[in-house]
Amino acid sequence: MSDAEEAAITFVRAWGEAVLRTVERVADVRRRAAALNRELDRVWDRDGEATLTVIWRENWTEEHTLIWALHQLERWVARLAVERGEEAPQENVTLRNVRNALEHLDEAELPDDATAAVAGDNDRRNRSLRTLPGGQLYIATGGRIFGAFDLRDLAAIAQAQVDRVDLEATARHEASVDAAADSYADKVIDERRDTP
Template sequence: MDEDDWGGLTEETDEHLRAVTEMLGLWARTTRRDVTEYRKVAQKMREVDCAHDKGGYGIDERDWKRAYGALRVAGYRLITSGFQMEKWHKVHRDLRGKELVTSQALRTLRNTLEHLDEAEFDWGVVRKRSGDNRHRSIDSLPGGRLSLAWDPSHSEHTFGLISVEKLDQRASKLTWVDESREYLLWEPTEFDFGRMEEGYDDDVLDD
């Protein structure tokens, strides 16, 4: 975690900053959970796709579509939580007088996904609707389009654009930002290990 991201939260009296810090920690933990889920679903998609290509017994087109549908949803959730984490991180840094360079690619993809209902679908590719002369987030994607076709590279890049590993790395640095430094740096003593082995209920009176 960046040293500047702590700031003595146990002594912090600014309730707004405390609330922002809690939101940052919440979305960082949510992002990490969504990374885990995305990788699990992506692994399932790879297995189904491989079995389908080999004509595996019991794997049909519906199984493939279900697996890829789950991957799309998992990708959408990950991009949403990652965007929220970065947004709250920027607010947190701004309040403490620190700068943060945010990912324009993440914002662009998030906004594109949020407005897919306003776009036009054509054989696994999404583009801006014909006749729409307004600037849309999808215009800023490579080629001005979003590909929804499956590719093995999507296992580590949501919608082929955002690195899952980089999102995980960012989130891991902020996972416990709303905890105190003392809590995170605490290490048990020999006495603590002894208490752990015996149990911590030795001061509890039996009825």
């Protein structure tokens, strides 16, 4: 195995694990937001509302981080394929467009309801945002991540890649142990043949 392949495997694992950790953080913050929302439905108070705003910001940034980690995972899976002389998997165009739209979110128009960012009238800006359904990126939290991805699906994608590199590592280790055992057995047999 080349050093480049080994590095690619390391980064596939690192970004796959990062996606899984971030999925857990998103799920946790969503649970906290739901519990606080239920409490505020029963008894509204200003402190609870302020806390909910903090939780919303945490949720939004975790979801953004999740998209970045997933993008990095996808890139390193492709690099691993290249290092192995295999065809790289097809790029997830929606992921690319959501990531790019997030990168240029500061250029988008933010309507008063602030549940979605829209591309606006300038055709030279927000090309990725224009490719998303309705030319908008959902920035409200909860439900599908940025209106495009199910949290469980993202976890499954990452888990599949982590499992794949784990299985490959186990297979390499077992092959190494088998080769060492065979070599030792051959050495013992050769020594016995040579002993009068």
